[in-house]
Amino acid sequence: MLEPLNEGGAERGADDLRTSILKEIGASTYTCLVCTDYITPSSKVWSCDHCHRAFDLDCIKDWALRGSSTQDDKSWRCPSCNRSHSKIPKLYTCWCGKSINPTLNVLEPHSCGNTCGSPLKTCIHECSLQCHPGPHMERCTALGPVLKCRCGRHSKQLPCVLTPYDRGWSCDEVCNDILPCGIHRCKQKCHSGLCGECEEEISVRCYCGKASETIVCHERLPIKSEENGVAWIGNFECNDPCGEFFDCGVHKCEQNCHPVNKDSHKCPNSPLNLIYCPCGKTKIDSLLDSPRKSCLDPIPTCESVCGKRLPCGHKCYWNCHDGPCSPCYRTVDAECRCGFTSFSIACALITQGYTPTCTFKCNAKFNCKRHYCTRVCCEFRQVAFDRSKLIKKHLRKNIITSAIAESVEFEDVHTCQKECNQLLSCGKHRCKATCHPGSCSPCLESSSDDLVCNCGRTVVPAPVRCGTTLPICPFQCARQTTCGHRPEPHHCHEDDVSCPKCTMLVTKRCQCEKQNLVTNVMCYQDRVSCFRLCGKKLPCGEHECKKVCHKPGDCQKKCTEKCLKTRKCGHKCQQTCHFGKLCNEALPCQEHVTVTCNCGRRKQPLLCYTVANMIKESKSSHNAEVNGSSIDDESFTPHIACDEMCEKERRNRLLFDALGLNPARAKDTEVMLRMRTVESIYTPFTLNIYAKQAAWCKGIEEIFSQLLAHTMESSFRSLSNSEIKQSHHFRPMREVQRRFVHELAESWGLFSEAHDPEPHRSVFVKLVKSSKIPDIKLQEAHEIYQKYKALEKKKSLERVSRQEEKEKHASDSPEHIYFNGIIIKDVFFGVTVETIDASFFNIWNQTENESRKFPLVKNGRVEFICENMYVFYGDSCLEEEKPALEKQIEKLRPLFDKRVKDSNLALKCILAKVNIEEGTVVEMMDESNHRDEEATGKAQIHDNLVDVATETIDDVKVEAVTVPSEWW
Structure with missing residues (x-):
């Protein structure tokens, strides 16, 4: 039967699309989605074969190259329809693709004027329209081919759109072909393909001849049977057992209905029929001394393995036996229902259909995306996992949307059956539907009362849907304020929303006992502060409360100030205030005391309590030495031993006195000698940085002094390494600062190394056996360095004057050496x-x-x-x-x-x-003539080094370090 014609809505839509594309390109108003510029009749274009959107050729080529570079299969997607393409556009062709670089066509832009000729999807013909953009024609106007009817007896030709290509057509005549049974004929009307099986019902006899039934013709299986000279054709098996005696007259046939012939009832245990043992590997005669005489004689078994093939595929591993084989008990590996675990079980259990189960929970998400499957060994676990993985992949590649992902069907076991019970948008009721993905349906409850605002001028008439809120009332709130001031300007609101706080400026008393008047305080403020210190005496009676204006009775409960009373050693007590108790003199004093040698050149910082112990011990033994320090017996003042440099300075002074040298010359010589000591300890860079950042450099030196002071204390008190601070880690600093710390650590004999990358690079210093306090501190070394520079400058000026005088005399001399x-x-x-x-x-x-x-x-x-x-x-x-x-x-x-x-x-x-x-x-030339220039150059190099080193740290604000740990 033919189908009715389409109404033509799709055809009209395709015509409109083709017309609009040509019209917009002809008017130069068609936009390229890549460059957002207009496409003109003279432009080179490319059209998507799916959405038919036209693009500028250069733009879409660049788009395709960029998109294909990110995909493994080198594909790219259309900017309009997101359809995947594998071929990169390179040639400018007409709409149908037959003409490359077509000539300019103003009436039909980018058309070659020939027939389109593209194969149609609905029939065997081609598009008969002129070369065009957009989709091809939907309805073919040509005649279809000559088609025979389904049985092939008649022929007919119809228009292409009416030709039933898929189903064909029927002449409605009876087929009448012989059916496969060879007896009956087909009674169907004109049809295609085979006639099928014969469905005629016939009356037939069973194989044993005891029963007769009516069955369908194609279900019969004819087999000839013959008994006592009577023959018949059996066509089915009845439900009655055979029950006939075998020829032995002893045993009966236990089979169901079967064809009967002269050999069908021979006894299987007869000596004539049974030759081999039950396993079939050994003849019975070889197992018995005398042959069997009747079917009642026992059947012997051999010693061989049975070896019969069991239903599971294995072989029977028992010895030769009579009767059926026992079940297979071989162990085989079988996966559980969810496929997570494998088990070794008996093969017979597998044959019986047993499937092992593991203890692993499924944990797959239900379709509601909220709950999880808690079934143990769920057979759909892997299915849920694969589905979730595929959905995530498609969402990531924008192949599907979230709405499509939520509509995917789930298996029954992973369909949530709980109640949703989520709070609805109204905020009062809960969803009673079965747990589901996505948002819940809106609340269907409603009220028959009008919704009225507080002022009564904004009304939502009934019925009011549950969750409906009042719109913003444009009128001023009329509620009275508790303070009596005018209300703040704001819209009328619901009762559960509080009015804005009063911001009127008033004068109030502060909350402390002083009750000072504070002006310009907002009316809503309850706690007003005058921001003055309390100043009330604490229970200790010596210190005052440091809290700012507070409520009466909220003073400090515990004094946290330092005691600062003078101890026996003369230093201030640094413990927390201990009112009513004497200072604990047993605690060692942590202040530093500078100890010098006898000549006063060497200086060494020691902790106060260490010096006190040295004095105490010196009183008991008037000639004791502690760590190279000698004790004066009269004053009991500790001194450190003079070193070799002290002895050299003493000898130089004696030598100057003995030779009667000029005091000024002796003083200059002493400066030069001391400068040699400075140069052996400090680098010029270290001294120049100290000249620019003295306070910061002293802080670093103080940290090193404390490390060495702890070392001397440990040597006196015999402390363990765990009780001594042996290292210090500075905070991150700049490169110039780190260089200073490295070079100063080298002067003190400390190990130093930099940690962490920029900009968090820092310096770590550690005590070693060779660590010691330098003989000259930075401040003294800097003073010597300044004196040395002044002396060198003075000598340089003297050399310049001598050189000028020498050149003057040389110019007067008749002989001159030219270099x-x-x-x-x-x-x-x-x-x-x-x-x-x-x-x-x-x-x-x-x-x-x-x-x-x-x-x-x-x-x-x-x-x-x-x-x-x-x-x-x-x-x-x-x-x-x-x-x-x-x-x-x-x-x-x-x-x-x-x-x-x-x-x-x-x-x-x-x-x-x-x-x-x-x-x-x-x-x-005498080298002394160059020293002036060398000294000047050296000074210039030092000044340049200082400028370069300090230009990066001049902007760093560094204060004097009193407590090194606070700054670092």
């Missing part, structure tokens, strides 16, 4: 002539003549003199050019000197006179 070379002295080990020559080349030699600074230095080269000395000189020049050459050589020397020091090649460079013809050094 034409530079000596490189104290060359480091491993430095070659080629290395120095390459380092100097770019200093004196310039490729451009107009920029050459040393034109008289020609063909400069470096020659070897001795093991650690080289000479630089050039070609000889005219006699009148020698003074100018000397000036150029003098300008070159500081440049050479800086280069060898920066490159770690040598220590110094001095001027020299070289006999170029003989290749010998005639004379070298």
Whole structure:
């Protein structure tokens, strides 16, 4: 039967889409979704074959390349319909794809004008429209092919849209073909395929001939039976057992209804029929002394394994036996119902359909997404797990939406049967439906009373749905305030919402006992404070309450101030206030006392109680030594022993007095000697940082002093390592600060290392056996350093004056030594002539003549003199050019000197006179002439180092460290 024609709604929609695309592109108003620019008739376009959206070719190509780079299968998705594509657009074609780079068509943009010809999905024909955008034609207008009816007797041709391609058509004539039974004919009307089985009902006899029944023709299984000369065709098996005697006349046939013939009732235990033992491996005659004579004789068994194939597939492992085999008890591995655990069980149990169970809970989410399955060994656990994994994957790739994920069907065991019981949107009632995913349905309860606001001017008429709230009432709230002031401006509201607090400014008394008047206090404030200290005497009677204005009786319950009474040692007691009790003198005093040597040069900080113990012990033994410290018997004042440097200073003073040297010269010499000691302890960087950040540097030095003080205490009191503070970890600091800590730790003999990456890099210091307090502290070393710099500056000025005077005398002299070379002295080990020559080349030699600074230095080269000395000189020049050459050589020397020091090649460079013809050094300049410049350069280098080091920490505000742990 033919189907009615479609109403044509889809066809009209497709026509509208094609027309709108062409119209918008022709008017240059069609938008590309990638670049959001308009597509014109002259643009190169590409169209999606699913949503038919057109894009600019360059835009969609770039989109596809970017999208395919993130996918494993190199696919990309359409910006409009999100459909996956595997081919990247490269060519500009017409809508049907037949023409590449079609000519400009103003009437039909991007169309080649030919017939579309694309295969239609609904029939065997092609689209007959002109090359077009959008979907192809829905209804074919051509004639369909000539179709035969289902039985193939008649033919017919119809229009394509009416042709039943899938079902075909029927001529309504009876088939009348012979059925498979070969007896009856098919009574169906015209149909396709085979006629099927014969359903005619016939009366037939069973195999044993005892019963007759009416059955369907195709269910009969004909087998011939014959008994006592009577033959018949049996077609089914009846329910009666056979019960006939075998030919032995002793045993009966125990089978159900079966075909009967001359051999069907022979006794199976007869000696003629039974030749082998029950397992079938040994003949019975070989097992008996005499042959069996009747079927009643016992059947012997052999010693072989039975080996018969059991229903489970294994073989019977018992010895040869009569009767059926016993069940298989071999162990096999079987998974539980949920597949989580495997068990070893008897094979017979598996054959009987037994499935083991584990103790693992399912824990799969029900369809409500709230509850979990608690069944033990749930057979659907893996199904739920795979489903959840697939849904998450599709949601992650935007293949499905959340609504689709919630509508997925679950198996019955994972369908939640509990009551939802969630609070509905009304906030009063709970959901009574079965537990479900997503939000609950709105509350269906309602009230027959109107919903009226407090002022009565905003009303929601009945019926009022449960959960409905009043809209915002636009009128001012009319409720009276408790304070009597005007109400704050606000809208009318429900009774369960409080009015805003009164913000009127008033004068109130504070809450403390002083009852001071506080102005400009908001009316709603109950607790008013005057923000003054209480000042009331605490129970100790010595200290005052430090709490700010508070309620009467809320003063401090316990005094937390320090005692600060003077102890026997002269220091203040640092314990918490202990009113009514004497200071505990048994507690060691933690203040530091500076102990010096006899000459006063060395200074060592010790804890007060350590010094007290030393004095106490000295009184009992007037000549005791503790850790290298000697005790004066008269005053019992502890001293530390003088060292070798003290002895040297004493000898120098005696020598100056004995020789009667100038006191000023002796003082300068002492400064130089002490500066040598400073240089052996501290680096110039450490001293320069101290000059810029003295307070911060003293804090670091104080921390090191405390570590060493604990060490000396431990040596006196014989404390264990666990009772001594042996290390300190500074907080994170900048690179310049860390360098200072490292270099100062080296001066104190402490181990230091940096921890953690930037910007949290910090320094860790630790005591070692060689740790000691330097002989000169930073402050004293800085003072010596300043004196040394002043002395060097004074000497430099004196040298400059002597040099000027010497040059003046030299200009008056008829003979003058012109220097034409530079000596490189104290060359480091491993430095070659080629290395120095390459380092100097770019200093004196310039490729451009107009920029050459040393034109008289020609063909400069470096020659070897001795093991650690080289000479630089050039070609000889005219006699009148020698003074100018000397000036150029003098300008070159500081440049050479800086280069060898920066490159770690040598220590110094001095001027020299070289006999170029003989290749010998005639004379070298006195090194004292260079010291002025070296001292000036050294001072400049130190100043530059200070500037570079401190420009990064000048902005760090560091105060004097009184309690190091607070700052660090």
